[in-house]
Amino acid sequence: MMSGMTTPAFQRARSAQAKQAREEAILDAARTLGHQRGIRDVTLTDIAAAVGMHKSALLRYFETREQIFLRLTAEGWRQWSAELRGALGGRAHATATEVAETIAATLAARPMFCDLLAQAPMNLERNVSIESVRTFKLVTLEEIELIGGELRRLLGLTEPQTVDLVATATSLAGALWQMATPGPRLRELYETDPRLGHAIVEVEPRLRRVLTAFLAGVGTESATTPSGDPA
Amino acid sequence: MMSGMTTPAFQRARSAQAKQAREEAILDAARTLGHQRGIRDVTLTDIAAAVGMHKSALLRYFETREQIFLRLTAEGWRQWSAELRGALGGRAHATATEVAETIAATLAARPMFCDLLAQAPMNLERNVSIESVRTFKLVTLEEIELIGGELRRLLGLTEPQTVDLVATATSLAGALWQMATPGPRLRELYETDPRLGHAIVEVEPRLRRVLTAFLAGVGTESATTPSGDPA
Numbered sequence: 001m002m003s004g005m006t007t008p009a010f011q012r013a014r015s016a017q018a019k020q021a022r023e024e025a026i027l028d029a030a031r032t033l034g035h036q037r038g039i040r041d042v043t044l045t046d047i048a049a050a051v052g053m054h055k056s057a058l059l060r061y062f063e064t065r066e067q068i069f070l071r072l073t074a075e076g077w078r079q080w081s082a083e084l085r086g087a088l089g090g091r092a093h094a095t096a097t098e099v100a101e102t103i104a105a106t107l108a109a110r111p112m113f114c115d116l117l118a119q120a121p122m123n124l125e126r127n128v129s130i131e132s133v134r135t136f137k138l139v140t141l142e143e144i145e146l147i148g149g150e151l152r153r154l155l156g157l158t159e160p161q162t163v164d165l166v167a168t169a170t171s172l173a174g175a176l177w178q179m180a181t182p183g184p185r186l187r188e189l190y191e192t193d194p195r196l197g198h199a200i201v202e203v204e205p206r207l208r209r210v211l212t213a214f215l216a217g218v219g220t221e222s223a224t225t226p227s228g229d230p231a
Numbered sequence: 232m233m234s235g236m237t238t239p240a241f242q243r244a245r246s247a248q249a250k251q252a253r254e255e256a257i258l259d260a261a262r263t264l265g266h267q268r269g270i271r272d273v274t275l276t277d278i279a280a281a282v283g284m285h286k287s288a289l290l291r292y293f294e295t296r297e298q299i300f301l302r303l304t305a306e307g308w309r310q311w312s313a314e315l316r317g318a319l320g321g322r323a324h325a326t327a328t329e330v331a332e333t334i335a336a337t338l339a340a341r342p343m344f345c346d347l348l349a350q351a352p353m354n355l356e357r358n359v360s361i362e363s364v365r366t367f368k369l370v371t372l373e374e375i376e377l378i379g380g381e382l383r384r385l386l387g388l389t390e391p392q393t394v395d396l397v398a399t400a401t402s403l404a405g406a407l408w409q410m411a412t413p414g415p416r417l418r419e420l421y422e423t424d425p426r427l428g429h430a431i432v433e434v435e436p437r438l439r440r441v442l443t444a445f446l447a448g449v450g451t452e453s454a455t456t457p458s459g460d461p462a
Contacts, residue, residue, distance in 0.1 A: 122271075167432070
């Protein structure tokens with residue numbers, strides 16, 4: 001066995017390990033900068049500087065800046081899904097309101113993931129190879145299916161209803177985060193001009209209200225015709 | 232009167248008119264290019280070339296590329312709101328489903344507005360003066376209030392519920408449009424890889440389903456506790 005450690009197979013393993021360590025260091029740097037500044041303000045040059053590499057060396061590990069952030073988006077999907085399923089999976093029963101609250105709270109607790117959720121379709125997916133998009137999409141679809149399993153079990157939703165719910169929650173979380181985080185200059189404008197009170201957006205309460213109404217409406221739909229006209 | 236036409240006041244009026252004509256020509260060019268390519272792929276240089284001006288001359292009329300598109304976003308809000316209120320205003324009664332269908336159909340019929348709805352908080356509002364954002368926000372808030380009036384009249388929604396509904400409809404329309412329009416290369420990937428069937432997004436059906444469920448849920452909420460647990 002010991003003699004085998006100097007074979008080309010071992011060299012390759014060591015080199016693969018070194019490559020992975022480098023990749024992790026790059027992802028760590030991008031994650032830290034993304035948290036600090038928001039995704040839009042992090043360039044490839046910033047990431048290279050933070051990890052102490054030349055930009056051209058970094059491009060041996062990732063195709064583009066966008067591929068780095070698409071990897072972090074996939075990681076965000078896995079982590080959010082695991083936390084949400086952990087919170088729901090321990091329960092024998094849950095009301096629609098409780099499920100909506102849990103989804104809203106777990107998304108709002110992950111600001112960088114919310115930022116990435118809006119960035120992915122708009123910017124990230126458009127600036128990477130087809131294979132990178134395929135890999136990313138397969139991760140998201142797998143997590144949507146896993147979350148869907150819990151939603152079916154707890155609320156009796158159909159499979160298309162679970163896809164609508166997760167797509168709505170993640171799309172809205174992304175869009176609302178962009179509105180809720182306009183930068184200090186605009187935030188001050190919204191807070192100081194009394195006419196702009198409505199322009200201030202908070203992610204979690206709105207997401208919770210919308211998902212609660214959606215789930216209550218989906219629930220009544222299966223029982224009655226969706227009229228909901230209280231007038 | 233005729234002699235007055237050579238006074239400085241007339242000169243200023245003529246010059247104000249010429250300025251407005253130039254502004255309109257610039258907005259026309261941006262609108263046409265935005266329709267053809269999507270907002271992300273239209274630069275200030277493209278707009279200047281289309282209108283036959285030098286870029287530096289164009290910058291005497293608008294602060295930035297983003298200000299041009301923010302003006303088109305405000306225009307989009309006014310036109311969409313007018314069409315929606317026209318469709319709803321003629322009715323003495325409407326069910327929640329009919330209102331949801333009308334909102335989804337009028338948004339989906341305006342692809343460039345959907346594109347702009349996602350671009351505005353993410354890019355446009357961040358690259359213009361405070362005064363331009365203030366003007367834009369006041370337009371959107373006014374249209375949300377006008378639409379809210381129709382929603383209160385037809386469905387008996389409260390004012391916060393109308394704000395949630397319009398914010399959800401427009402945020403989702405923007406996010407879903409970005410997903411539904413990934414460019415021909417990614418579209419082909421989604422259509423040819425059987426595992427990615429769920430990755431194909433269509434704006435109008437999903438928007439209609441989500442808004443229908445939301446309105447049905449808001450309706451039941453006012454009558455009963457939102458439980459919606461059919462399991």
